[in-house]
Amino acid sequence: MKNKYLEELKDLLNNYVMEEDEKNExxxxxxxxxxxxxxxxxxxxxxxxxxxxxxxxIRELTEGFKKVEKxxxxxxxxxxxxxxVALIAFFILGFGFDLWHPGWIAFMIIxxxxxxxxxxxxxxEHLSTALSPFFAVLLFLYLGFYHNLWHPGWIIFIIIPMLxxxxxxxxxxxxxxxxxxxxxxxxxAFVVLGLYGYWVxxxxxxxxxxxxxxxxEKNKLKVLIWESLFIIGIVGxxxxxxxxxxxxxxxxxxxxxxxxxxxxxxxIKIGLLQAxxxxxxxxxxxxxxxxxxxxxxxxxxxxxxxxxxxxVYAINSEAPRKDRLVSTTPFxxxxxxxxxxYFFDLWEYSWIAFLIIPVTxxxxxx
Amino acid sequence: xxxxxxxxxxxxxxxxxISRKDMxxxxxxxxxxxxxEVNENTIYPILRRLTKxxxxxxxxxxxxxxxxxxxxxxxxxxxxxxxxxxxxWKTFLDSVYRILGGTxxxx
Numbered sequence: 191m192k193n194k195y196l197e198e199l200k201d202l203l204n205n206y207v208m209e210e211d212e213k214n215e216x217x218x219x220x221x222x223x224x225x226x227x228x229x230x231x232x233x234x235x236x237x238x239x240x241x242x243x244x245x246x247x248i249r250e251l252t253e254g255f256k257k258v259e260k261x262x263x264x265x266x267x268x269x270x271x272x273x274x275v276a277l278i279a280f281f282i283l284g285f286g287f288d289l290w291h292p293g294w295i296a297f298m299i300i301x302x303x304x305x306x307x308x309x310x311x312x313x314x315e316h317l318s319t320a321l322s323p324f325f326a327v328l329l330f331l332y333l334g335f336y337h338n339l340w341h342p343g344w345i346i347f348i349i350i351p352m353l354x355x356x357x358x359x360x361x362x363x364x365x366x367x368x369x370x371x372x373x374x375x376x377x378x379a380f381v382v383l384g385l386y387g388y389w390v391x392x393x394x395x396x397x398x399x400x401x402x403x404x405x406x407e408k409n410k411l412k413v414l415i416w417e418s419l420f421i422i423g424i425v426g427x428x429x430x431x432x433x434x435x436x437x438x439x440x441x442x443x444x445x446x447x448x449x450x451x452x453x454x455x456x457x458i459k460i461g462l463l464q465a466x467x468x469x470x471x472x473x474x475x476x477x478x479x480x481x482x483x484x485x486x487x488x489x490x491x492x493x494x495x496x497x498x499x500x501x502v503y504a505i506n507s508e509a510p511r512k513d514r515l516v517s518t519t520p521f522x523x524x525x526x527x528x529x530x531x532y533f534f535d536l537w538e539y540s541w542i543a544f545l546i547i548p549v550t551x552x553x554x555x556x
Numbered sequence: 557x558x559x560x561x562x563x564x565x566x567x568x569x570x571x572x573x574i575s576r577k578d579m580x581x582x583x584x585x586x587x588x589x590x591x592x593e594v595n596e597n598t599i600y601p602i603l604r605r606l607t608k609x610x611x612x613x614x615x616x617x618x619x620x621x622x623x624x625x626x627x628x629x630x631x632x633x634x635x636x637x638x639x640x641x642x643x644x645w646k647t648f649l650d651s652v653y654r655i656l657g658g659t660x661x662x663x
Binding site: 229 | 581
């Protein structure tokens with residue numbers, strides 16, 4: 191086991207431009223530490239957990255070293271030829287099969303080939319992350335044009351940040367990986383539940399994020415209390431909501447034990463009390479509007495958007511003036527996207543709202 | 557805690573522990589992880605980086621049983637760096653104590 195561990199470490203070190211002596215020194219040090227732990231009566235798996243798997247430590251060990259570039263044979267030529275190949279494919283599809291649309295997609299070959307060749311040289315673990323926007327767009331267009339599934343087809347774009355996290359998994363513990371992926375998984379679950387008409391109670395899936403996060407706590411009793419209170423809250427919320435008509439607003443009270451425990455243990459801080467006056471005002475107004483929209487108009491599914499006013503206000507009062515516009519656009523896009531989709535069922539078009547983010551950034555920086 | 561901040565503190569602790577007594581890698585990891593809640597596999601890369609920055613020197617010492625061990629010892633530059641870190645740390649803690657309403661870290 192020790193030899194296998196050291197061999198894997200050596201293989202990984204060989205991917206970096208590093209003197210042979212230095213590599214051997216690192217291997218020697220790990221050999222010594224491995225033996226040290228074995229000498230203390232530890233099993234191989236315990237030692238490897240202590241030292242960290244070679245893949246999880248390689249980044250720290252090679253900080254400042256460049257990766258060895260192994261150019262793909264003929265890679266540069268393939269990049270140079272890709273525009274011509276794309277153009278020919280486009281003309282063949284257009285003139286030959288009258289497929290000008292979606293034949294234009296052939297032009298995606300150009301960036302895809304460049305990314306594969308350039309990142310392939312360094313065997314970059316984020317290759318699939320870099321390619322994911324193209325595949326997401328292709329799949330999204332396919333689902334939209336051929337199956338009219340613009341909504342919920344747009345969910346496919348979540349694959350981009352998810353792959354980013356997934357490809358960093360070697361530097362993360364299993365729990366960190368789960369916690370990092372949970373917002374995306376919760377987002378997907380929220381939309382899927384919404385499609386089945388569960389917009390109001392669907393937000394509960396976001397509780398999975400703190401529920402996983404709490405597993406970091408070392409005190410098992412605390413974990414048990416927190417998880418139990420979450421479950422009590424969820425069950426109580428659903429029970430009240432489904433048993434009594436139009437009581438979803440009051441059903442939130444099922445989370446009172448959780449909130450009280452959080453405040454008592456200092457894990458939930460009532461930020462409002464310490465917040466500056468203008469923040470207090472914006473928080474109170476947002477909460478009042480949220481409750482008003484919920485209780486009076488029964489718009490619980492969309493009312494949460496008013497809370498976006500808090501980060502927007504924070505950006506506009508705290509961020510440097512030059513960054514404010516671009517930083518605000520994600521919130522504006524989210525509001526447009528959700529309002530158009532929720533009220534007018536225009537999910538197939540509303541995702542376009544997100545294009546204002548890069549467009550604003552480009553125009554601003556031009 | 558911010559990971560960069562924590563990393564800086566661990567660097568200072570590594571320097572301090574070795575300033576008291578020369579140690580081999582495994583021994584240092586055991587020592588530091590007994591005191592601080594730290595991911596043990598991050599300590600060796602720190603030790604290595606500090607050695608490359610010439611804050612540590614290394615020498616081998618043969619053992620009665622088994623292969624010789626590589627010991628880390630603080631260099632003059634390392635001693636200077638540790639002093640800098642300690643001064644910064646004390647100033648920082650004093651400021652925190654003052655903000656929190658106490659008197660001083662030293663007291």
